[in-house]
Every structure is written in C-alpha cells, then in structure tokens.
Amino acid sequence: xxxDGAARSGICKNALESRRFDSMRAAxxxxxxxxxxxxxxxxxLAVAFAVSIGDASAETAHIFWKDLRPAAQAAAENVGLPMIxxxxxxxxxxxxxxxxxxxxxxxxxxxxxxxxGDFVYQFLLVPWTGACSHMPTPPPNxxxxxxxxxxxxxxxxxxxVAVTGALxxxxxxxxxxxxxxxxxxxxxxxxxxxxxVDADSVPDTxxxxxxxxxxxxxxxxx
Numbered sequence: 001x002x003x004d005g006a007a008r009s010g011i012c013k014n015a016l017e018s019r020r021f022d023s024m025r026a027a028x029x030x031x032x033x034x035x036x037x038x039x040x041x042x043x044x045l046a047v048a049f050a051v052s053i054g055d056a057s058a059e060t061a062h063i064f065w066k067d068l069r070p071a072a073q074a075a076a077e078n079v080g081l082p083m084i085x086x087x088x089x090x091x092x093x094x095x096x097x098x099x100x101x102x103x104x105x106x107x108x109x110x111x112x113x114x115x116x117g118d119f120v121y122q123f124l125l126v127p128w129t130g131a132c133s134h135m136p137t138p139p140p141n142x143x144x145x146x147x148x149x150x151x152x153x154x155x156x157x158x159x160x161v162a163v164t165g166a167l168x169x170x171x172x173x174x175x176x177x178x179x180x181x182x183x184x185x186x187x188x189x190x191x192x193x194x195x196x197v198d199a200d201s202v203p204d205t206x207x208x209x210x211x212x213x214x215x216x217x218x219x220x221x222x
Contacts, residue, residue, distance in 0.1 A: 060103040060164060064204045065127040068189060069141045070094050084136040092139020095169035095188050104167045107202045109158040113174050119151040124174065124185060128206035129158040132185050133178045140188035145172055149193040160202050165194035
C-alpha cells in the first residue's frame with residue numbers, strides 16, 4: 001500500500017493533534033488529583049481539629065474530697081477526728097451532681113472489696129487510712145466505689161492511689177470483709193472502668209491526731 005506525501009502530512013498532523021490532546025487531558029487529570037489531595041488534606045485537618053476540641057471538652061478534672069461534699073459539711077480535720085455520717089443532719093447522703101458523668105481524677109486510699117490474692121477487682125476509695133475498718137466509716141459522700149478497668153495489683157490495704165474515670169453519684173452498698181467480720185458500707189459515688197495508678201500522697205487526707213490510738217495509720221505526706 002502506498003501513501004502519498006499529502007496523506008502522510010495529514011497523518012502526522014492528526015497524530016500531533018492526538019498527542020497534544022492526550023497531553024492536555026493528562027494535565028487536566030493532574031490538576032484534578034492535586035485538587036482532590038488538597039481537599040483531602042483540608043478534611044483531615046478539619047477532623048483533627050474536631051477531635052482536639054472533643055478532647056478538650058472531655059479534659060479530666062483533678063478534684064479533691066471537699067468537692068464531693070456540701071460546703072457546709074464539716075471537714076474531718078476541723079473537728080479533730082474523722083467526721084462520721086451519724087453526726088451529720090443528712091447523714092452525709094447529699095451528693096454533688098455537678099460532676100456527674102464527668103472525667104475526674106481523685107487521690108485516696110484503697111480498701112479492697114473484691115480481690116484474688118494481690119489482684120483487686122473492686123475497692124472503696126476513702127479519704128483517710130483506717131476508714132471502714134479500724135476507724136469509723138466516712139459519710140457516703142466521702143466514699144467512692146471503684147471498679148478498675150484492669151485488675152489492680154495492691155501490696156497493702158489503704159494503699160494511696162489516684163483514680164481516673166467518669167464519676168457517677170449513686171448510693172450503693174458493698175460488703176467489706178474485715179477482721180471483725182462482715183461490714184456493709186454505703187458509698188455515694190462510683191467510678192467504673194477506672195484507670196488506677198499508685199500515688200505518692202493524698203493532698204487533702206485527714207491526719208489523725210497524735211494522741212489518737214489510730215495515729216500509727218497516718219501515711220507520710222510529701
């Protein structure tokens with residue numbers, strides 16, 4: 001088959017136009033991909049910003065035992081000995097709803113309720129050593145029932161710990177096995193699936209008077 005010069009010129013022109021069109025189409029695709037990548041980057045940044053706002057709103061509040069009782073309720077250290085429910089008009093059953101379902105961190109002393117050897121599955125968090133066992137039971141609004149997210153290894157009763165989790169105001173009774181037998185303790189708050197870590201000290205603990213027969217239970221404070 002023979003092709004004359006004019007035909008060859010037409011073929012070359014068509015091929016050139018075809019390559020030019022392919023080049024323009026490829027450039028258009030590259031621009032679209034670049035735009036899509038920029039949109040994706042903007043979307044990722046928007047999601048990250050939204051997550052950071054969510055994290056900020058769920059920030060853990062570091063609270064103290066005084067935050068769990070009414071301002072008018074006497075603090076134990078003001079009366080020389082730990083305050084007990086029987087001495088309070090409301091028996092210490094007035095709970096704070098301001099912290100309901102909020103993420104909090106509270107330091108206190110752990111008294112095991114459910115344990116297997118050194119591993120504790122549930123414990124009472126109390127504001128002073130000896131509470132509920134050697135000393136009178138604190139008011140319900142000064143006791144937190146804690147269920148760790150994972151079994152917590154405890155070397156001794158009244159070990160100082162810091163508990164982090166969602167606080168729920170709710171009256172609940174627990175059976176506590178002590179040397180004298182079984183005691184039923186009523187707590188005013190609970191934290192479930194809690195993160196539990198050792199604490200060096202409890203900032204607002206009640207230090208028992210030196211002349212108290214239970215002063216040996218005082219833990220050293222930093």
